[in-house]
Amino acid sequence: MPTEAVGHAPFLRHLDRWVPAALRRARRATVALAYDGSDPNLAEQTVRLAGEHAARLRGCRLTVLVLAEGTEELPARLGAAEAGLPTEVAVHLMPGPPARLPVALRAAGAAGAPVLSYLEAADPVALTAAAAGRAAEAVVVAEAATPLRAALVDAGFALVTEVELVDADRRIGFGTGSDRSLEELKEILWASGSRFRDPYGEPLSPAARVEPAPLGRALLEELARVGPRTVTELRRYAVTETAYRAVDAVRALSDLLDTGRVTRTPQDGRLGGDVLVTPVRSGA
The missing domain is CATH 3.40.50.150 (Vaccinia Virus protein VP39)
Structure with a gap:
C-alpha cells in the first residue's frame, strides 16, 4: 500500500x-x-x-x-x-x-x-x-x-x-x-x-483500554498551565492536542482523582462534562 x-x-x-x-x-x-x-x-x-x-x-x-x-x-x-x-x-x-x-x-x-x-x-x-x-x-x-x-x-x-x-x-x-x-x-x-505517537513521542498502540499515565501527565500539565477546567474542556484537549480519544481522557481523569492529584467539583456524582477539575498543588 x-x-x-x-x-x-x-x-x-x-x-x-x-x-x-x-x-x-x-x-x-x-x-x-x-x-x-x-x-x-x-x-x-x-x-x-x-x-x-x-x-x-x-x-x-x-x-x-x-x-x-x-x-x-x-x-x-x-x-x-x-x-x-x-x-x-x-x-x-x-x-x-x-x-x-x-x-x-x-x-x-x-x-x-x-x-x-x-x-x-x-x-x-x-x-x-x-x-x-x-x-x-x-x-x-x-x-x-x-x-x-x-x-x-x-x-x-x-x-x-x-x-x-x-x-x-x-x-x-x-x-x-x-x-x-x-x-x-x-x-x-x-x-x-x-500505532501513534503519544504526547511525549513514545509509540501508542490503540486498545480498548490504554495505560492512562501519559495522557494523565499531559492533562496535569494543561491544568497547571491554564488552571481548573471542566471535563468537557479536558476531553476536547485530549482529542485535539493529543492522539488520544475522549474516552481516554475520562479514564485518565479518574486515575488522577483516585491518586489524589486533582480534585473535582462537585465531589460526588458522574464524572460528567460540567464537572470542574482542579490540580492539587504539591505539598497541599
Missing part, C-alpha cells in the same frame, strides 16, 4: 457517516478529493459510496469532485463507477494540483453547502478553500515531519487534530466545526489499528 493510502480507509469510513448527516441537514453537499490520483480506488469507492447514500435519500444533490493528475486508469474507473448512479449524484474529474481546489469547488457549485475534503498535501490555498464551505470538514495526509494542526487552524477550522502514524511515517490531520465529528474521526483512526 502506498504510504499516502493510509488515510484512505479512515476517510471512507468517515465519508460513510458524513454523507447522510450532511444531506439530511442541507439537502445538497460536496465531497472533494485532491490527490495525485495514482490510486484510483479511492475515487472509485468515494463515488460508489455517494451513490449508495443518494439512492436512499431522494431529493438531495451530492457532488463528487476529483482533482487529480491521475493516470489513464482513473477516468475509466470513475466512468465505470458512475454507471447506474442516481441522478442526484454528479461526478467531476478535473486535472491539476491541490492549489486549484478553490477554482474546482466554485466550478462544482459547492458554495453554501457542506463540504468534506480529502487532501494529500498541506497546501495552504487548498486548506483555506476546504474550510470555506458551510459545515466544512477536511482529512489531510502528509509526511510525518509536516505539522498539520497549525495549518488547519490557520485555514479557518474551529476544531482540529492530528496524529502521527509511527509505522507509516505519515501524519493525518482533521479539521471540522463539530465536536461529534472530531470524536468520531478519532475513534475511526483508533479502529484502524495503527
Whole structure:
C-alpha cells in the first residue's frame, strides 16, 4: 500500500457517516478529493459510496469532485463507477494540483453547502478553500515531519487534530466545526489499528483500554498551565492536542482523582462534562 493510502480507509469510513448527516441537514453537499490520483480506488469507492447514500435519500444533490493528475486508469474507473448512479449524484474529474481546489469547488457549485475534503498535501490555498464551505470538514495526509494542526487552524477550522502514524511515517490531520465529528474521526483512526505517537513521542498502540499515565501527565500539565477546567474542556484537549480519544481522557481523569492529584467539583456524582477539575498543588 502506498504510504499516502493510509488515510484512505479512515476517510471512507468517515465519508460513510458524513454523507447522510450532511444531506439530511442541507439537502445538497460536496465531497472533494485532491490527490495525485495514482490510486484510483479511492475515487472509485468515494463515488460508489455517494451513490449508495443518494439512492436512499431522494431529493438531495451530492457532488463528487476529483482533482487529480491521475493516470489513464482513473477516468475509466470513475466512468465505470458512475454507471447506474442516481441522478442526484454528479461526478467531476478535473486535472491539476491541490492549489486549484478553490477554482474546482466554485466550478462544482459547492458554495453554501457542506463540504468534506480529502487532501494529500498541506497546501495552504487548498486548506483555506476546504474550510470555506458551510459545515466544512477536511482529512489531510502528509509526511510525518509536516505539522498539520497549525495549518488547519490557520485555514479557518474551529476544531482540529492530528496524529502521527509511527509505522507509516505519515501524519493525518482533521479539521471540522463539530465536536461529534472530531470524536468520531478519532475513534475511526483508533479502529484502524495503527500505532501513534503519544504526547511525549513514545509509540501508542490503540486498545480498548490504554495505560492512562501519559495522557494523565499531559492533562496535569494543561491544568497547571491554564488552571481548573471542566471535563468537557479536558476531553476536547485530549482529542485535539493529543492522539488520544475522549474516552481516554475520562479514564485518565479518574486515575488522577483516585491518586489524589486533582480534585473535582462537585465531589460526588458522574464524572460528567460540567464537572470542574482542579490540580492539587504539591505539598497541599
